[in-house]
Amino acid sequence: MYPAATLECWSLPSRGYKGKQNTALRVDIITQLTRVFPALNWNGHQDICASDDNALDAVLAALVTYLVHQGLAVPPPPEANEVVLREGWIWLPETDAPSG
Template identity: 30%
Template sequence: MITTLGIDLASQPRNTALCEITWDAGAATVTQLQLGALDDETLRRAIRDDHAKVGIDAPFGWPAAFVAALTGHERFERWPSLEASELAYRETDRFVHAHASKLPLSVSTDRIAYCAFRCARLLSGLDAPRDGRGLVVEAYPDAALRCWLRGSFDTARAPSYKGEAGSKRRADLVDILLSGLGEHFDIKDKWRADCVTSDDCLDALLCALVARAAERGETIPPDEDLSASARVEGWIHLPRPDTLATLTD
């Protein structure tokens, strides 16, 4: 029996969600799903529990070119002659865009940076390689759905499942996701409803599923050309297609 943990990290505890799944003998059970009241110390304790893998929806690093540009700027050096996109996006962001038709938010130019600040603080001092070789992996729930459910409908052009306006979309996604996981995946009716009510809860569930896929070697690691940047910038672990139903094996 093993457990995986998923954290939909936000800059504030009230918008952070956590999901734990127990995997045992061809079956799986969601044993915890919580939204809010998740401060840094609570999350640190959860991460340090005896989990096989932890998936976190937050950038683990910044674009190397952006960091180098800021370091040079501090020293009054000339600003590099780079395209804005080279400073805004990591190699893993470009990889996700190519493989899942979804461009992640820029950690150097968008508000997701506040979440990244918190993630760096949480993982500081842990044995947590940014490329996912250790306990934690960087997850991107929206892109994971696009990989797992690619054969079900056109996820590339589907409407967003975020916010109040996305509740109908979430209801459809939860039905398809749980159907794909199969009859040996168990989740309480209340928590299933929470995943429809809250995109944070759904994302936490997806992070725990990505953690399971990573633990089984069913996510896509960086290739040799990208491994060096992944160790510095972080690496979003996308699940391999057609692996959803095998997670409970």
Template identity: 50%
Template sequence: MHAAITYVGIDLAADPKRTGIAQLRDEGTKVVVEDVQVGADDDAIVSAVMSARKAGVDVPFGWPRAFVELVEAHRTAALPPPPSTGPQWRREILYRATDLEVRRRVGKNPLSVASDKIAHPAIRWAGIAARLREQGIPVPPDGCGVACEVYPGAALAAWQLAGHRYKGTEGAASRAVLVKQLSTQLPWLDWAAHHDACVDDDNALDAVIAAVVARDVDHGLATPPPPELAELAAEEGWIWLPEGS
């Protein structure tokens, strides 16, 4: 008999009220959306990750190495003058290796954790990760521990379901179409009583997608860092993308 396995997805916002959590129960022949909620404080997130075989978290797990080095060099007045401070130099400073890989592979542009508002939930995750480590739960940036970094929008692109403007109140109709398409693409996924919650709130839907990707990572169906980027991923984080349809 197949022992049920729990996978967790977290759509992490800086504001707990907008943070989504989904739990999947993998029964072998089917995977059931066991619970979806929007509104999760740090305690709820720590508890959810600790209960999971694998947790997918929609948030950057680290900062670009070049950005960290620049800040430290600037702090100590040791920064050498660059030949130019133009867009190419800034791009090399502000984006992680994994951000550029996602753009190359699926055409999605992750937000820069060094220069965009995504830094606020990333800082929240840094504090949560510290709590998890204190509890003996490994959460290295490259995702080889219990938690891995995911990007629902890029996962949809990998599944050839990109193009939906499904965020916010105005995206409800698109979310209804997207849930229907996901049901067709993932016939083993039983939405149970949570279909409507995912149509009503994009944070709930992203949490379910994050949990599905976490399951893919656990099953070896997502792309790990290539050897030449493994060292950078261990510092900066790595966005795990499903391998495709």
């Protein structure tokens, strides 16, 4: 999982959101994610994600997992199969605005 690259794919702030001093930027990211993923149920955990960048990264990981399952993430090219089996693949969402 590469949270900053995921945010970059969606044209969301991908730098400077880590650390206790950057709560306002995380709140902005949460607001934008809520807009582009209207079905996303934060279950009251927005405040945790705003105060802890690791919690926000976990939500990003879950969103990318959902997109992989829906076929809305960039798969590895077939010619990379051997390398992917050995080293893995960092899945990223398609660069179009997400929906869900």
